[in-house]
Amino acid sequence: MRTNYDRQLKKLNDEMVEMGSMIEGVIEKAIKALVNQDVDLAQEVIRRDDQIDQQEKDIESLCFKLLLMEQPVATDLRQVSSALKMVTDMERIGDHAADISELTIQMAGKPYVKELEHIKAMAKESRVMLVDSIDAYVNLDLTKARKVIAQDDVVDDLFIKVKSELINLIHRNADAGEQETDLLMVAKYLERIGDHATNISEWVIYYITGEHISGN
Template sequence: MRDKYMKQLENLNNNMIEMGAMIEKSIENAISALVRQDVETAKKAIEYDAEIDEMEKNIENMCMKILLSQQPVASDLRTVSSALKMVTDMERIGDHAADISEITIMMADKPYRCKLEKIEKMAKETMIMLVQSIESYVNKDIEKAKAVINHDDIVDGLFDEVKKALIVAIKDDEEDGEQMADLLMVAKYLERIGDHATNISEWVIYSITGKR
């Protein structure tokens, strides 16, 4: 019975890693489509969100089976219950990547009037947070989880820079105000992805320490 239980926990970890890789891929595809104004890649990124949703359901079912069929000790109970919370944040990250792709499609008929370096930098920093938050869960690494939480300040700072630059651009060129507003929304979705990675890390700390 114990061997079966440990196998279930191992499978849960493996599925969490797989879902982490899926949402990492979804962000990469969304940003690649945005930068290149690639409608086909954007459409694929939106379709990919359905697979992420399905993965969330699978992990939720796995967690419920462990909770109902086993009697987890306190630390394992926190691990499983935290995974249930984390997959919700992970699924929302997938949603935001799809949201970015939808905006990309809407903006595809006109060249960008401003550079996207800061938005690309935001995406890179949120990816770092995402990868490390999943690693901290799998490896039960409190210090890495705390580092992710602190890293959110970098993403928030970049968002403020992007917001200020786009507001100035809107004032300077009202004709392209809609495009600037759409890019601001992209930056906002990236900022939210950083928030979700922070949430994941906070649940990691709870799963290890029992404290939020």
């Protein structure tokens, strides 16, 4: 019976990795669509959100099945309960990728009022945080989980830079205020992606150590 339980736990890990890969992919495509003002690619990201939602439901169902089985020990329970929390953050990251793509469609057709260097840097950092947080879960890597949490400061600092630049632009050119506001929302969604990756890593630490860390 324990062998079956271990098999189901491995399936949970595999499902989490698959969902993490899906989300990493939509973030990458959402940013590429934003930078290139590619409406078709942005629409693809939005369509993928339904698949991510379904993956979340599948993982939740598997977690509940594992909790109802008779074999779990304390570490198993922490793994499954952490996965349940993590998958919610992962689904929200998928939502934010779709949100960014909706703004991309809204801004299409007009040149950007500024270079997107800091937004692209935010996207890169938040994507690395997501990948590392899932890797930390699968490999029980406490060091990597803590590194992700520390890395959130980098994303926050970049968001402050983007916000400051866009507010200054709005003051200088109110006519472009709508696009500047949309770009600020893009940056805010990326900042939230970093927060969700941090949450995931905090749950990884709980899974490994039993220690709760304050979340975002």
